Amino acid sequence: MQSPVNASGKQTPKRAYDARRRRQLADEALHTVRARARELFLAKGFGATTIAEIARAAGVSPETVYKNFGGKPGLVRAIYEESLLxxxxxxxxxxxxxxxxxxxxxxxxxxxxxxxxxxxxxxxxxxxxxxxxxxxxxxxxxxxxxxxxxxxxxxxxxxxxxxxxxxxxxxxxxxxxxxxxxxxxxxxxxxxxxxxxxxxxxxxxxxxxxxxxxxxxxx
Missing domain, CATH: 1.10.357 (Tetracycline Repressor; domain 2)
Structure with a gap:
C-alpha cells in the first residue's frame, strides 16, 4: 500500500508513530491485565479466580489473556517476574x-x-x-x-x-x-x-x- 499523496503531488511518509503507538497500547493493555490479575488472585486465591474475571476487569477478551500468558499459571509467573523488578x-x-x-x-x-x-x-x-x-x-x-x-x-x-x-x-x-x-x-x-x-x-x-x-x- 502506497503512502498518501500531499497537495504538492509528493508522497508523504506513512505516519511512523502508528506501529509504536499500537505497541504502546498493547503493552499498556497487558500491564492492566497483570495488575487486575494480581488484585483478583490476592483477593480470591488462585483456584477461585477465572480468566474470564481477569479479562473483564482488565477490559480485554479472554483470548487476549490466553494468547499472551497461556492461562493462569503463565499469568502468575508474569506477575511474579514483574514484582522482582x-x-x-x-x-x-x-x-x-x-x-x-x-x-x-x-x-x-x-x-x-x-x-x-x-x-x-x-x-x-x-x-x-x-x-x-x-x-x-x-x-x-x-x-x-x-x-x-x-x-x-x-x-x-x-x-x-x-x-x-x-x-x-x-x-x-x-x-x-x-x-x-x-x-x-x-x-x-x-x-x-x-x-x-x-x-x-x-x-x-x-x-x-x-x-x-x-x-x-x-x-
Missing part, C-alpha cells in the same frame, strides 16, 4: 548487581541490600505465597512454578555470594555456599509473611532487620 526506574536486580560491584564498604552494602528487600518483598512475597498455597492445594502447574522460582532465587543468591566473596567483602573463611544460604533465608517470602503479614512490621523495619541479619552473619 521493584519500584525503581531500573530493575532491582541490575541495581543490586551494580551496588555489589561498586560499593567498597561491606556494612553500607548490607544496608543497600536491606533497602532492596524493603522495595521488592512487598511486591514479590505475596505472589510467592500465592504460588505456594496453590501448589499445596494440589495444582501441578503451580507446584512446578514453585520449584522453578525457588531454584531461580537460590541461583540468584549464589550469584550474589560469589560476587561478594570474590571481592573479599565477606568474613574471612566464609564460602559462597554458606553466604548464599544466608541470603536465601533472608529473602524467603515466609520470613516476610511471619514478620510483616503476621506480626505487623512495616516494610522499612523489615528491611532494616534484613540488613542487620545479613551483616551479623556475613561480615
Amino acid at each position: 521493584g519500584a525503581g526506574g531500573a530493575p532491582a536486580e541490575q541495581r543490586s548487581d551494580l551496588a555489589q560491584l561498586t560499593t567498597n564498604d561491606p556494612a553500607a552494602l548490607m544496608e543497600q541490600l536491606g533497602r532492596f528487600t524493603t522495595e521488592v518483598s512487598p511486591l514479590g512475597a505475596p505472589v510467592f505465597l500465592l504460588i505456594r498455597d496453590a501448589a499445596a492445594g494440589g495444582d501441578a502447574a503451580m507446584a512446578a512454578l514453585l520449584a522453578e522460582v525457588d531454584d531461580a532465587r537460590y541461583r540468584r543468591m549464589l550469584h550474589n555470594a560469589r560476587q561478594l566473596v570474590g571481592r573479599g567483602l565477606l568474613r574471612a573463611g566464609l564460602d559462597d555456599t554458606e553466604a548464599a544460604d544466608v541470603m536465601f533465608t533472608c529473602t524467603a517470602a515466609e520470613l516476610y509473611e511471619t514478620l510483616v503479614l503476621k506480626r505487623g512490621w512495616s516494610a522499612e523495619r523489615y528491611g532494616t532487620f534484613i540488613a542487620r541479619t545479613l551483616a551479623a552473619n556475613l561480615l
Whole structure:
C-alpha cells in the first residue's frame, strides 16, 4: 500500500508513530491485565479466580489473556517476574548487581541490600505465597512454578555470594555456599509473611532487620 499523496503531488511518509503507538497500547493493555490479575488472585486465591474475571476487569477478551500468558499459571509467573523488578526506574536486580560491584564498604552494602528487600518483598512475597498455597492445594502447574522460582532465587543468591566473596567483602573463611544460604533465608517470602503479614512490621523495619541479619552473619 502506497503512502498518501500531499497537495504538492509528493508522497508523504506513512505516519511512523502508528506501529509504536499500537505497541504502546498493547503493552499498556497487558500491564492492566497483570495488575487486575494480581488484585483478583490476592483477593480470591488462585483456584477461585477465572480468566474470564481477569479479562473483564482488565477490559480485554479472554483470548487476549490466553494468547499472551497461556492461562493462569503463565499469568502468575508474569506477575511474579514483574514484582522482582521493584519500584525503581531500573530493575532491582541490575541495581543490586551494580551496588555489589561498586560499593567498597561491606556494612553500607548490607544496608543497600536491606533497602532492596524493603522495595521488592512487598511486591514479590505475596505472589510467592500465592504460588505456594496453590501448589499445596494440589495444582501441578503451580507446584512446578514453585520449584522453578525457588531454584531461580537460590541461583540468584549464589550469584550474589560469589560476587561478594570474590571481592573479599565477606568474613574471612566464609564460602559462597554458606553466604548464599544466608541470603536465601533472608529473602524467603515466609520470613516476610511471619514478620510483616503476621506480626505487623512495616516494610522499612523489615528491611532494616534484613540488613542487620545479613551483616551479623556475613561480615
